[in-house]
Amino acid sequence: MKATNIIFFFITFVHLSSENCNIIMCNLKGKSLKQSRLTSADIDTTVCPYLTISFAEFDNDALVVDKQVSETFPWMWVAKAKNPNFKLVLCFYNAVGVEEFYDMYRTPEKRLKFIPLLVTYLRNNKFDGVQVELAVGYGLWSPLRYNIDRWADFMEDIQKAFTEEAKSSGKPKLLLFGHIDSRKEDYDPLYHVPRIYKYSDFVIVDAWPYYPLRIGPKYNISITNTHHTRIYSEHQGDFSNIDYNVKTILRKGGIKEKTVISLYLMAEFYRRVFGLGFPRYDWVKYDNYGAVGAIMSQGGNVTRVFDNCPIFMSDRTVIYYDDEISLTEKVKYIKTKGLAGFEISDMSADDFKGVFGRGKFPLMRAVNEECRKP
Numbered sequence: 576m577k578a579t580n581i582i583f584f585f586i587t588f589v590h591l592s593s594e595n596c597n598i599i600m601c602n603l604k605g606k607s608l609k610q611s612r613l614t615s616a617d618i619d620t621t622v623c624p625y626l627t628i629s630f631a632e633f634d635n636d637a638l639v640v641d642k643q644v645s646e647t648f649p650w651m652w653v654a655k656a657k658n659p660n661f662k663l664v665l666c667f668y669n670a671v672g673v674e675e676f677y678d679m680y681r682t683p684e685k686r687l688k689f690i691p692l693l694v695t696y697l698r699n700n701k702f703d704g705v706q707v708e709l710a711v712g713y714g715l716w717s718p719l720r721y722n723i724d725r726w727a728d729f730m731e732d733i734q735k736a737f738t739e740e741a742k743s744s745g746k747p748k749l750l751l752f753g754h755i756d757s758r759k760e761d762y763d764p765l766y767h768v769p770r771i772y773k774y775s776d777f778v779i780v781d782a783w784p785y786y787p788l789r790i791g792p793k794y795n796i797s798i799t800n801t802h803h804t805r806i807y808s809e810h811q812g813d814f815s816n817i818d819y820n821v822k823t824i825l826r827k828g829g830i831k832e833k834t835v836i837s838l839y840l841m842a843e844f845y846r847r848v849f850g851l852g853f854p855r856y857d858w859v860k861y862d863n864y865g866a867v868g869a870i871m872s873q874g875g876n877v878t879r880v881f882d883n884c885p886i887f888m889s890d891r892t893v894i895y896y897d898d899e900i901s902l903t904e905k906v907k908y909i910k911t912k913g914l915a916g917f918e919i920s921d922m923s924a925d926d927f928k929g930v931f932g933r934g935k936f937p938l939m940r941a942v943n944e945e946c947r948k949p
């Protein structure tokens with residue numbers, strides 16, 4: 576090992592092992608800019624030290640950014656000038672089965688032509704890094720248009736380019752955030768976990784459990800027997816929980832000091848369906864924490880299940896959500912396990928307007944407060 580490598584290794588090691596909650600990240604989705612009333616003016620850079628802007632994609636041999644998304648950049652630049660600790664990350668997001676995208680990253684010449692374009696785009700728009708993510712939902716991928724090793728090669732080449740660019744420009748290296756969703760066995764063929772961890776500075780891991788669309792005795796799911804952000808499960812054979820998903824990634828070769836847990840914090844609303852037979856509740860919508868506050872002010876009660884996860888109940892409505900108490904539990908989990916940090920996968924899930932009367936971004940503020948505690 577060369578002396579420089581040893582020093583680099585040592586600094587990295589000390590850096591990673593001496594801090595908890597290195598990364599507190601909020602994801603701003605272009606979709607939410609359209610659907611919710613969230614605007615860049617709502618963003619508080621002190622509660623979101625890392626802001627991921629979603630999405631950019633590959634099209635016509637180039638990086639394409641939705642206008643709605645790129646229109647927020649000038650505001651972000653002002654925010655960066657005011658708060659030098661604020662870091663901007665662009666989310667490069669592509670459906671795994673898209674032919675043109677596949678063709679780019681599996682062909683060395685093509686990916687080596689694309690990566691410099693990515694670097695230039697990031698630098699020109701004052702980004703501090705990129706998150707590289709595959710959209711893996713139902714019907715999006717076919718084994719014919721995916722190759723687990725070429726995907727890892729793509730990550731390797733991006734990190735190599737970032738390292739070389741930092742040397743030649745003298746600027747801090749651009750950060751590479753990998754992304755893994757291995758909550759389903761079907762996704763296993765998509766991720767070479769050890770290699771993705773090796774080339775990424777950090778890896779965002781989707782860790783929240785899936786939620787049922789129908790609840791009630793008819794489906795053998797009692798109201799208090801489920802929650803879409805439970806850390807642990809009390810039931811044997813229930814593998815749908817954050818801890819199980821995290822352990823799965825680590826067992827496959829993940830590195831805990833690089834693991835950022837991503838949680839979907841939208842409140843899930845269910846409505847009672849009246850009719851013959853057993854009572855049942857159907858999923859009706861998701862909404863943010865402010866909307867939960869608005870409903871709670873009309874009565875009803877709150878029960879806590881699993882690790883202090885709240886469930887709101889009234890005659891017709893059941894809501895599974897997160898509050899300051901349940902998020903504090905999650906940050907404690909991250910710290911106890913020595914993980915890198917926390918990402919809110921859609922920041923419009925928080926009460927960004929302060930409807931609840933607890934100030935703006937009460938959930939992310941709770942995350943920050945717990946992270947700061949020794």
Ligand SMILES: *[C@@H]1O[C@H](CO)[C@@H](O)[C@H](O)[C@H]1NC(C)=O
Nearest residue numbers: 794795796797800810811813
């Ligand atoms: C209902 O769920 C319980 C655990 O929650 C399980 O022990 C039982 O076997 C299930 N019953 C049916 C009919 O699936």
Ligand SMILES: *[C@@H]1O[C@H](CO)[C@@H](O)[C@H](O)[C@H]1NC(C)=O
Nearest residue numbers: 875876877878888889890891
């Ligand atoms: C909470 O509200 C639900 C629905 O109205 C009711 O079934 C339940 O008994 C209530 N729980 C408490 C502890 O009041």
